Amino acid sequence: MEDPRANGEHNHNHNHNHVPKRPKFSSPSSFISDSEIRQEFAHHQPGIARINNGSFGSCPASIIAAQKRWQLRFLQQPDDFFFNHLQKGILRSRSLIQSLINADHIDEISIVDNATTAAAIVLQHIGWAFAEGHFQKGDAVVMLHCAFQAVKKSIQAYVTRAGGSVIVVQLPFPVHSDQEIIAEFRRGLAKGKAHGRKVRLAIIDHITSMPCVIIPVRELVHICREEGVEQVFVDAAHAIGSVHVDVKEIGADFYVSNLHKWFFCPPSVAFLYCRKSPISRDLHHPVVSHEYGNGLAIESAWIGTRDYSSQLVVPEVLDFVNRFEGGIAGIRKRNHDAVVRLGEMLASAWGTHLGSPPEMCPSMAMVGLPSSLRISSDDDAAKLRTHLRDHFGVEVPIHYQALKDGEEIGSTDWDDRIAGYARISHQVYNTVDDFLKLRDAINQLVKDGVTCNILP
Numbered sequence: 001m002e003d004p005r006a007n008g009e010h011n012h013n014h015n016h017n018h019v020p021k022r023p024k025f026s027s028p029s030s031f032i033s034d035s036e037i038r039q040e041f042a043h044h045q046p047g048i049a050r051i052n053n054g055s056f057g058s059c060p061a062s063i064i065a066a067q068k069r070w071q072l073r074f075l076q077q078p079d080d081f082f083f084n085h086l087q088k089g090i091l092r093s094r095s096l097i098q099s100l101i102n103a104d105h106i107d108e109i110s111i112v113d114n115a116t117t118a119a120a121i122v123l124q125h126i127g128w129a130f131a132e133g134h135f136q137k138g139d140a141v142v143m144l145h146c147a148f149q150a151v152k153k154s155i156q157a158y159v160t161r162a163g164g165s166v167i168v169v170q171l172p173f174p175v176h177s178d179q180e181i182i183a184e185f186r187r188g189l190a191k192g193k194a195h196g197r198k199v200r201l202a203i204i205d206h207i208t209s210m211p212c213v214i215i216p217v218r219e220l221v222h223i224c225r226e227e228g229v230e231q232v233f234v235d236a237a238h239a240i241g242s243v244h245v246d247v248k249e250i251g252a253d254f255y256v257s258n259l260h261k262w263f264f265c266p267p268s269v270a271f272l273y274c275r276k277s278p279i280s281r282d283l284h285h286p287v288v289s290h291e292y293g294n295g296l297a298i299e300s301a302w303i304g305t306r307d308y309s310s311q312l313v314v315p316e317v318l319d320f321v322n323r324f325e326g327g328i329a330g331i332r333k334r335n336h337d338a339v340v341r342l343g344e345m346l347a348s349a350w351g352t353h354l355g356s357p358p359e360m361c362p363s364m365a366m367v368g369l370p371s372s373l374r375i376s377s378d379d380d381a382a383k384l385r386t387h388l389r390d391h392f393g394v395e396v397p398i399h400y401q402a403l404k405d406g407e408e409i410g411s412t413d414w415d416d417r418i419a420g421y422a423r424i425s426h427q428v429y430n431t432v433d434d435f436l437k438l439r440d441a442i443n444q445l446v447k448d449g450v451t452c453n454i455l456p
């Protein structure tokens with residue numbers, strides 16, 4: 001096996017002149033039309049109301065075609081692709097991401113498969129600090145109670161097993177303001193630090209998955225700095241393409257976002273930003289290959305023979321989003337406005353409410369479900385989700401929120417106790433009909449007196 005970096009990174013590291021600093025938008029007359037949008041997503045299975053972009057994202061036909069071209073270039077002449085094109089292509093994607101998120105240095109940007117891989121990179125590093133005696137038994141990491149399950153498992157695998165402890169901060173939900181989250185975070189951190197425990201890492205979601213809420217991440221990072229938390233990792237799996245991202249403004253040490261969720265890349269690709277520091281030099285990809293020790297970005301750009309095409313289409317994705325009025329910022333705003341408007345329509349039809357105010361919704365919103373459905377466990381939520389898919393052709397995640405005793409949640413629902421929420425997503429391919437289909441399916445279940453305990 002030859003040196004994968006031959007003709008690669010070092011020859012091109014300083015050649016960023018080709019990267020446009022400002023996106024080139026289409027002129028109004030050439031904005032993508034509704035029928036072109038339909039063509040771009042014509043591969044979506046017909047008849048399904050797909051209001052779950054949040055889970056797996058979506059990829060337009062023109063990007064699938066671009067990906068195929070990259071795959072063929074490899075298959076047609078692997079040596080030429082490997083020695084002359086792969087590293088250049090990855091570097092170009094990294095440069096575009098660097099401008100997109102306002103990072104200072106290209107070497108702060110690594111491209112990895114997904115947020116799960118990024119969590120492994122950061123937490124493995126924490127695990128080594130325990131193993132090598134830099135951290136002591138009982139030193140803590142802090143996370144939100146609704147951190148993504150895969151991230152919780154990584155904490156278990158890399159931190160708890162190495163002797164670390166975990167401080168869990170409850171996310172209030174339904175939630176009415178950033179202040180509620182900030183207060184809860186301060187309380188959790190203070191409790192965790194009692195008895196002189198050192199907090200080595202905070203893991204903060206930018207947008208929680210379930211329930212879905214935009215977290216005041218900049219403020220929480222600031223609190224971590226004030227309170228002596230050593231490192232901060234922001235799990236922003238949903239962020240790029242659905243909220244504004246400026247990594248310098250946020251100020252975390254590590255920040256990951258998937259590009260396949262809200263940025264139209266094919267599965268799977270994510271960027272991991274690591275702020276330049278002595279720590280960032282000791283991060284490593286969990287798959288060790290030829291580039292071990294040459295910095296995370298270079299290590300990640302060659303982790304053995306595999307398909308790298310999803311990492312190479314970032315330029316084509318930028319061309320795609322710039323066919324929309326306002327580019328990605330325009331898409332973001334329209335998705336947000338639409339999901340809030342449609343969420344309010346659903347809440348009003350069901351006599352419920354949104355789980356958070358509009359400004360805390362990204363391109364997703366949590367909509368209370370009628371309590372007559374009797375959602376009283378995670379299992380009930382899963383059964384309802386399956387039922388909506390199998391019987392109504394509606395693809396939407398359902399969240400069960402345990403009620404606190406005597407909780408008054410201010411709903412207008414008949415018995416005032418909403419424990420189930422639909423997490424709706426809006427992406428450019430959605431139409432109002434998708435949401436009417438969900439509205440009518442739920443109304444039908446209510447009319448038929450269906451409760452979750454009778455669902456198979």
Ligand SMILES: Cc1ncc(COP(=O)(O)O)c(C=O)c1O
Pocket residue numbers: 054055114115116117148150151205207208209235236237238258268
């Ligand atoms: C908050 C959060 N973190 C991590 C992930 C994991 O993303 P992936 O499966 O692409 O690694 C997700 C996926 O939905 C998520 O919502």
